[in-house]
Amino acid sequence: MKQLTFKQFWELSEIYTAPLNLFIILLGYGIxxxxxxxxxxxxxxxxxxxxVMFHITVNVFNHYMDYQNASDENYKxxxxxxxxxxxxxxxxxxxxLANLVVSFLLGLLLVWRTNWVIGILGVIGFYIGLFYSYGRRPLNSLPIxxxxxxxxxxxxxxxxxYYLAVYQHPVVTAAMVGKVFLISLPLVLMMFNNLLANNTCDLEEDIENHRKTLVYxxxxPLAVKVLLGVYVFSFIWLAVLVFAGLAPWTILFLLLLFPKNWQSLKKYRALQDKKTTFPIVLKAMSAIMVLYPLLYFVGTLFY
Incomplete structure (x- = not known):
């Protein structure tokens, strides 16, 4: 086989998840x-x-390494x-490899146009993305x-x-970066929950393929409780951000999502299945990952 059909490219690259990254970028600019x-x-x-280029690279690479490392022939x-x-x-x-080279060269261009801080952050990001599924003990086989x-x-x-929007500012301090972490925490928690739910549904398959994730x-039962606890905390945290002056009041509209999503998550709590209930979790978490940056950005227009 020498080429991919669009359907194969769609699944292999998981390009359909790339827009989530764009909303995450929007949050950084919104801050x-x-x-x-x-x-x-x-x-x-x-x-x-x-x-976008690196997103495609990592997903194709993950599929490639999962295939290479799989012990379960049914999975392969x-x-x-x-x-x-x-x-x-x-x-x-x-x-x-072609996508990796292009994204790496573009990264070098970005560092050349900015400074070494972007280079350090880029190296860390490239490392996590590539070693997520590569090596004797890939990151996706570990509880972290x-x-x-x-x-x-x-x-x-x-x-x-955020840094690309403010790096020409006279002073970029550790305190400023710390505030960005606090503001981005809802996104971190939603991504954590997505992976936790995915690994909960795949527990038996992961054990077969020698992957010992946090769920292992x-x-x-406890993994499900952690997911639900993290979800509740994320909504509490939204209110904390507004009252601390770190986010505009518009993000409080997200609180309207909680009752409906909490009700839908009861199905996942009863059954952790990749085909039937995992999409419910994905939908609930993705709603916050999309709407939170949008509402944050919209809120900046009032200031």
Whole structure:
């Protein structure tokens, strides 16, 4: 096989999840606008392109490594897109390598146009993205996978976006970065919950493939309780941000989502299944990941 159909590209690259990254970037810019009334720079848009390219790279690479490392033949031949559609391994490898090279070169251009801080953050981001599924003990086989990936997606992307909007400001302090972390925490928690729910549904498959995620140590019942507790805390945290003056009042509209989403999550609490109840969790968490940055940005227009 020498080319991908659109359907195969759609599943292999998981490009349909890329818009979530764009909303995370929007939050970073929204924070900069809220604090300094900053405007987007050419470097900001270059960063968007890098994130999309690297998003494709990481997802293709993860599918490739999951296929290579799988011990379960049923997973390799029936679940993984590479085995199920008989994709040529060499082609898949070359595809992600080409995307990696392009995103890396664009990253170097971004560092050249900004400064070394972006370079350090970029190296950390590239490391987490690539070693999530690579190596003798890939990150996705460890109990830190959920927290590390949630932080990398929810905070790192946000803080780079924020930094690109304010790096020409006279002083960028650790306190400013700390505030960005506090503001990005709802995104970090939602990403954590998505991965926790995914790994809860995949527990038996992960054990078969020697992946010991957080769920392996918690057990399914406790993992579900953690997910629900994190979800409740995230709504409480929204109110804290507003009262602390770190976010505009418009994000409080998110509280209207809680009753309906909490009711729908009862189905997941009763049954953790990848096909039937995991999409419920994904929908509930993604709603916050999309609406929170939007409402934050809209709120900046009133200041």
């Amino acid at each position: 900069a606008k809220f604090q300094f009334n900053s405007r987007p720079s050419p470097e900001f848009f270059l960063f968007i392109l890098i994130i 031949q029936q679940t993984n897109i590479i085995g199920r559609d008989h994709l040529d391994l060499r082609f898949v490898r070359n595809f992600y 996978a959920e927290a590390l990936t949630g932080t990398a997606s929810g905070f790192f992307i946000t803080v780079v976006s 140590y918690l057990g399914k």
